[in-house]
Amino acid sequence: MHDARLIRERLDELREAMRRRGALEALDPQLDRCELLERQRRSLLQAVEERKAARNATSQEVARQKRAGGDAADLVATARALGEEIGQLDAELATVEREFDGILLEIPNMTLADVPAGDESNNIIVREWGTPRSSDGVRPHWEIAAAQGLFDLERGAKLSGSGFIVYRKKGARLVRALMNYFVDSHVDRHGYEEVWAPSIVNRSSMIGTGQLPKFENDAYRIAEDDLFLIPTAEVPVTNLYRDETVDGQLLPMAFCAYSPCFRREAGSAGKDTRGILRVHQFDKVELVRYAVPEDSEAQLAALLGHAEAMLRGLGLPYRVKLLAAGDTGFSSAKTYDLEVWASGVGAWLEVSSCSNFTDFQARRANIRFKPSKTEKPRFVHTVNGSGLAFPRTIAAILEHYQRPDGSVEVPEVLRPYVGTDRLV
């Protein structure tokens, strides 16, 4: 969420930011409306506060006179009249604020200066690592998996519906291996605090990180309790310090959490849905960092490096893509996608999305820090990214490491976890 002052003082800047996202046309009427509401809000606020001040003074006078044994009937009448006015003005103010906040909650973050403007055709490949394997003679992961019995899509569909997978045998083992390899690496080598958080969160948490209110349809909701299945561990982990002020000396803070992720993927049927590329439930290890504003870009670079280290460790060729403003997520100010090369599918698959959210989430979730004993609290910057998402990583492994005999070589770093050097 943006600072309401932005609407009053830097609306042009906000407009330009929306233009860079290609969202200005859609949002311009809302911004105009916001500007009007902001003015109305202030004038109503002044009017109502003036009357409240008068009422407070009158009430004090009533108290004084009653103590003196007097009759304050006329004062009480004045105060009551003020009270009625206040009631009306307060109601108007509430209406204006509700609409204002409603709009503000649905305006995306402003991207940083070095993010290219425009749609995804303006994305920039920042770097590539490794040598993509030729697709010649490489079978797609779903064929290999079927041959080896690694996952069971049919029975997943029977249990839950399409888009739910049952991993079996070495497939299941591979999931567990990735979980341990990723978490161990980030905790032991990259200095993250290990976190194991709830997979179900409340509405406030979802608003805090920006999933709500705009994207409620994308989440699984437990209506009875108004709770949501998390689409990523980013939600519970970022919200750990919601409505808190942390000691500035503790920044940066770094958290690493494995979690299942649940996504309705409403409206995305048919898009990259083959095999395990887009499913309703998958597993992911998430990295989250809290930073001092001046340091958030450095923290993003560090986090990106930690995610990249996983792909290098696995020996999977990948590239780093800086997303253009129009391709950058709602809450993000800057995002790098990590894409792994899947030779069987013949495509680059997104396995991580590393973002700097600046103070956008912190303002929503009210996460602040005190720079020093004497300074006022400021909003932290939040940074996060996958390190990594499992299904596409598994797809890439199966394809990159497949051998002519149909078996799959287990990446060196996973062998201790998988227990073998070949999936047969």
Place this chain on the structure above:
RNA sequence: GGACAGGUGGCUGAGCGGUUGAAAGCACCGGUCUCGAAAACCGGCGUACCCGCAAGGGUAUCGUGAGUUCGAAUCUCACCCUGUCCGCCA
């Protein structure tokens, strides 16, 4: 799920419906003292928003939301959360 108890400022902890933004203590900040520190003493010390160039002024805030009242931390209702006990259970 049931029965009690309780939610006050960074912490502990007072608070007859009327100068209570809220006693007191601790913590913290500034100062005096000291070679320095501690102790002692003096002063300060929440947050958000509005008006104002500023000085300053105003409003709100005692779990959340409604309500009663001229006036609510104090009364009423609903909800949320915490603790204890019972039930159930991996």
